[in-house]
Amino acid sequence: MPSVPLLPRSGRRVFVALGDSFTEGVGDRDERLPNGVRGWADRVAEKLAKADPGWRYANLAIRSKRLRHIIDEQLEPALRMRPSLVTLYAGGNDILDLTTDMAALMADYERLVAQLADTGATLVLFTGFDVKVSALLEPLKRRNTFYNEQVRAIAKEHGAVLVDYWCLDAFHDRRMWDSDRLHMSKAGHKYLAGQVLDQLGVPHKITPKDWEPPTRLTFLEWERRQRRWVHDWVLPLFGRKLRGVTLGDSLTPRWPEPVKVPRKGGLKKLAAETPDAGTAP
Template sequence: MVEKLLSPGADGRRVYVALGDSFTEGVGDCSSRLPNGVRGWADRVAEQLARADPGWEYANLAIRSKRLRQIIAEQLEAGLAMEPTLVTLYAGGNDILDLGTDIRALMKDYEYLVARLAASGATVVLFTGFDVRVSALLEPLKRRNAFYNQRVREVAARYEAVLVDYWCFDAFYDPRMWNSDRLHMSKAGHKYLAGQVLDQLGVAHKVKSKEWAPAAKLGFRDRGRGQRRWVSDWVLPLFARKLRGVTLGDDLSPRWPEPVRVPPKAGLKKLTAKVPAD
């Protein structure tokens, strides 16, 4: 079924457009040669699509820290104008972290966004959010995340979207799947997710997940030291930015703002000489 949905348009083009925030931009998967200094699962999916079926084009409009309303305002029409064959969307995670968010109103806007994308005829891929167990500080957000995931599942079924149920991936209980901020995936996490997306689309791929020995258990002192470092390096700066009304994405542009033809060999690395990293 998905293979038919991924068939070319009337003009023979196949276009993959990625929408969202840091999750889709690729934060946590560092690559100094690529735009915005990151790679991420969406780039990897685009590369594997081109390997399986040369001719795919790819655009990634996602920017870290964007809220759902900003994704609708800044990415929706631009993405639809590219006449996509495939759209991936993760949006709303940053809104969940904002204490003043009306989660029910948020999900109404989310459904509006998905409905617009589905009406375009593109195959739409949606994601639930993972239950990141980083600290008791964020436990109050767990109920919001559960409500978000329930609504995402309902919306995916209503609009016949492909659902990547990130919530259910036990592999992400391994701390090595996460960046040092504990909120964004590491390179290994992005690779694993790329494989899951391709599997859901029924696309053959060569993405191999990292195989590790069991993670070493930290002692009480090491855990405490790590927790203090995390609060100092990530939590306090996050709240400071919220107080100032600024985000890490304010001065960034989309990584791939226009559809680029993905070379089936060497992938997007072939294009890096033409696109300077920010």
């Protein structure tokens, strides 16, 4: 592989992705792959394998997971894999829980980051984006700002690579988001993969969508979309909260053990050849 200073030179090539729906790939639908999604992390793994054959990849992320779940369920498996590259996004779901103690959350986050950094792996962290879902969620902006300030400081303290998602202006376009307005669309995941690869210095040919400027909605179109969004996403979300369930409760990690990523055909080829490749034991 061409010299990539941000990746270890040990010869060990194991990429482990940790987190929640952001990293699982929700919003980027593909029924040929485990859990029916693809996502930015799969794309990063494929570009790593294309640039330097032999990379192995595990994705332990599951939608709806809080930071405590990621620590309890994903940290130890990740450490056992002896990764050379780790990506972590965690805490977004905690921010949405109004009872979350943000100072305590970020203390736990830093302890998790410290354990991952101690492996010697290249560690990639992310700030969160200020998703313009609804004016009702504007009070969360202060919590998002605090989270991002802490992530930036923690990344600097532990020598992590930072993908400052908050500052990626491309995501102000609504077409970068799925219909639930909380998860990236296919275009969003693809764009983010390019940003991660750029930060790591890995060659790729991912290019941003060359879109026409978004059309301005009439009031009736906006109102119709609002009603559909409330019916399809907001009410079911509150219903799950009342029942104490999440969309990730019945799911297992997409790639629970490191799989060798084919240089040609990528993970779709692997899934077609070994249908249980992404099924947890």
